[in-house]
Amino acid sequence: MAKTNIIVAIVFIVFAILVLFLSNSIPVSKDAPITLDTPMFPRMLSYGIILLSIILILTNWKEAFITKTDNKLIWIGREQLKIVGIGLAIMIASAVVMIYLGFILAMILMNFSYMVFFKVKKKHVLFLEPLLTTLCIYAVFEYVLNVPLPKGILFQ
Amino acid sequence: MLSNLIQGFGSILHDPTIFLFMAIGVVAGIVIGALPGLTSTMAMAVLLPLTFSVPSHLSFPLLLSVFSGAMYGGSISAILINTPGTPSAAATVFDGYPLAMKGHAGKALATSTIASSMGGLISVILLSTISPLLAKFALRFAAPEYFALAVFGLSIIASISTQNLIKGLLAGLFGLVIATVGMDPISALPRFTFGRSELLGGVAFIPLMVGLFAIPQCLVEMESIFRTDETLKNIKSELLNWKELLYIAPTILKSSLIGAFIGAIPGAGGDIAAFTAYNEAKRSAKRGEKFGSGELKGIAAPESANNATTGGAMIPLLSLAVPGDSNTAVLLGGLIIKGLQPGPLLFTKQAGLVNTIFASMFVANIFMCIIGLLGIRLFIKALNIPKKIIVPVVLTLSVVGSYSMNNSIFDVFVTILFGIIGYSMQKVGIAASPIVLAIILGPMAENNFRRALIMYNGSLAFLYTRPITIVLLAITIFTLVSTLIKQHYARR
Numbered sequence: 001m002a003k004t005n006i007i008v009a010i011v012f013i014v015f016a017i018l019v020l021f022l023s024n025s026i027p028v029s030k031d032a033p034i035t036l037d038t039p040m041f042p043r044m045l046s047y048g049i050i051l052l053s054i055i056l057i058l059t060n061w062k063e064a065f066i067t068k069t070d071n072k073l074i075w076i077g078r079e080q081l082k083i084v085g086i087g088l089a090i091m092i093a094s095a096v097v098m099i100y101l102g103f104i105l106a107m108i109l110m111n112f113s114y115m116v117f118f119k120v121k122k123k124h125v126l127f128l129e130p131l132l133t134t135l136c137i138y139a140v141f142e143y144v145l146n147v148p149l150p151k152g153i154l155f156q
Numbered sequence: 157m158l159s160n161l162i163q164g165f166g167s168i169l170h171d172p173t174i175f176l177f178m179a180i181g182v183v184a185g186i187v188i189g190a191l192p193g194l195t196s197t198m199a200m201a202v203l204l205p206l207t208f209s210v211p212s213h214l215s216f217p218l219l220l221s222v223f224s225g226a227m228y229g230g231s232i233s234a235i236l237i238n239t240p241g242t243p244s245a246a247a248t249v250f251d252g253y254p255l256a257m258k259g260h261a262g263k264a265l266a267t268s269t270i271a272s273s274m275g276g277l278i279s280v281i282l283l284s285t286i287s288p289l290l291a292k293f294a295l296r297f298a299a300p301e302y303f304a305l306a307v308f309g310l311s312i313i314a315s316i317s318t319q320n321l322i323k324g325l326l327a328g329l330f331g332l333v334i335a336t337v338g339m340d341p342i343s344a345l346p347r348f349t350f351g352r353s354e355l356l357g358g359v360a361f362i363p364l365m366v367g368l369f370a371i372p373q374c375l376v377e378m379e380s381i382f383r384t385d386e387t388l389k390n391i392k393s394e395l396l397n398w399k400e401l402l403y404i405a406p407t408i409l410k411s412s413l414i415g416a417f418i419g420a421i422p423g424a425g426g427d428i429a430a431f432t433a434y435n436e437a438k439r440s441a442k443r444g445e446k447f448g449s450g451e452l453k454g455i456a457a458p459e460s461a462n463n464a465t466t467g468g469a470m471i472p473l474l475s476l477a478v479p480g481d482s483n484t485a486v487l488l489g490g491l492i493i494k495g496l497q498p499g500p501l502l503f504t505k506q507a508g509l510v511n512t513i514f515a516s517m518f519v520a521n522i523f524m525c526i527i528g529l530l531g532i533r534l535f536i537k538a539l540n541i542p543k544k545i546i547v548p549v550v551l552t553l554s555v556v557g558s559y560s561m562n563n564s565i566f567d568v569f570v571t572i573l574f575g576i577i578g579y580s581m582q583k584v585g586i587a588a589s590p591i592v593l594a595i596i597l598g599p600m601a602e603n604n605f606r607r608a609l610i611m612y613n614g615s616l617a618f619l620y621t622r623p624i625t626i627v628l629l630a631i632t633i634f635t636l637v638s639t640l641i642k643q644h645y646a647r648r
Binding site: 001004005007008009012015019022023026027028036037038039041042045046048049052053055056059076079080083084087088091092094095098099103107110111114115118120125129130133134137141147148149150 | 205208209320322323325326329330332333336340342343345346347348371374375378379381382544545547548549551552553555556559560563565568569572575576579583584585586602605606609
């Protein structure tokens with residue numbers, strides 16, 4: 001996992017540099033000079049991330065590029081990536097749809113999409129699961145717990 | 157000290173509805189815990205919105221029942237299908253599954269049920285006796301002590317990052333950075349809010365938790381849906397006899413003490429307790445070589461230890477406002493939502509609620525034992541629900557759970573974002589627990605460090621002039637050094 005660790009370290013360094021860059025725009029309070037300024041703590045953390053990331057690179061460099069004893073890039077297979085990608089896409093699309101169509105329609109669509117994606121062939125499961133799951137959860141949250149769920153911009 | 161527990165029984169007897177909520181909580185917890193991929197943390201995070209509309213004396217017993225039930229429920233799938241329902245049940249697999257394969261699934265499940273309940277009961281007794289004492293001690297805590305305590309809590313990242321310490325620390329620092337998002341509590345100036353009002357209060361904790369725990373599990377389950385479809389057949393439901401009960405009793409007692417102690421350490425949860433108790437049971441057993449082939453003590457030890465962490469983790473939560481694990485972190489969220497501030501003052505200002513919590517945990521464990529023994533056959537049926545149905549249901553609950561926190565679709569996107577981060581980190585060998593621990597303890601560390609600086613007029617003298625701070629920092633250094641040494645020798 002040495003190569004993966006080096007990639008992980010690089011990602012963390014990029015993240016830390018981004019935090020350092022963004023911390024420049026944080027306003028500084030002049031009222032409390034005896035304690036740390038508002039941007040100081042995230043900056044200290046960023047330096048810590050960079051330091052640890054460099055250590056991670058150095059400790060994995062030999063295995064990854066010199067001895068090459070453990071240089072497999074363990075990450076995710078193409079098939080897994082496709083499954084996870086579709087799974088996430090359905091969820092993101094449902095969240096967007098929820099803004100316009102509301103909770104009930106968005107979640108029925110989401111559940112139905114997952115049923116189709118998982119290749120559920122039984123018709124009653126394919127249609128009843130999305131309906132029952134969504135309506136049961138909606139009833140519990142809306143009527144039992146008094147949590148208002150989104151109605152959707154188009155239906156307001 | 158047990159008078160607190162007795163007073164708690166008195167208060168819950170006034171409202172029988174509590175028993176109904178607890179029974180529902182235990183059943184829900186057991187089912188959720190038994191289903192691989194659904195953790196007690198996720199279940200509690202999803203149910204947390206209940207605290208908005210249900211009174212405290214009902215909502216907290218419900219959450220605690222879910223906590224206890226899920227901790228036990230994880231053992232059911234560990235025993236029956238060799239897949240721990242929760243990380244805490246990982247050690248139960250070693251002997252539970254072989255015993256089930258020998259045709260004694262009932263004995264294995266009964267051992268797990270009784271050990272879990274006993275572990276929970278022992279830990280509640282400890283909680284009700286030790287917590288008030290610890291609370292009195294905690295009254296001496298000021299900003300420097302809280303800072304040192306937060307640093308000690310954060311040092312647990314080292315011990316839970318067994319696979320790779322540096323990656324664990326990086327995850328912790330990442331969590332600390334995330335915790336800085338929002339309004340700075342000292343200067344009231346915004347940090348990393350990008351002009352979004354939703355971020356002024358920081359990244360909402362529940363959507364983040366649901367994202368880090370539930371979404372990655374669902375994505376992993378999605379991968380497996382296209383690979384396998386595991387089901388279990390021919391399960392016998394015989395229970396334990398008195399001889400077997402007496403045989404496992406000392407192991408249960410010892411493991412419960414281990415579990416309660418480990419549970420009280422911030423950051424160390426049921427999984428660590430279970431493995432520690434399993435190792436100790438194996439080390440001290442006369443027939444240690446039988447462990448791993450269906451030994452009853454091999455089931456009793458991890459199960460009593462992981463359920464004992466439920467009470468143990470409540471000790472620092474209630475006494476010091478430091479969550480012992482991610483489950484109590486969710487409970488902490490619930491207490492804060494209700495406007496309650498855990499800590500020493502909770503015992504004086506909300507003594508009734510604290511006693512109700514003690515008593516409801518006790519009763520929940522008794523319910524768990526009864527329901528567990530009666531429902532073994534039913535749980536097996538619940539395990540047969542296909543993942544193709546469970547995954548969409550969990551994702552729907554994740555969406556509604558994260559939305560209902562602030563009635564904000566923005567939080568749903570936060571959940572999805574942290575789901576992607578959590579899944580990616582899982583794939584590259586980074587656990588979510590250091591991130592969660594850091595997000596919880598980060599603000600406590602930063603704010604109290606800055607307050608301590610103000611108290612000492614900008615000087616760092618508070619680090620070496622206050623006895624409790626010195627002791628806590630010394631323990632932190634000892635923990636870090638010993639962990640580093642152990643990991644160094646383990647690698648060699």
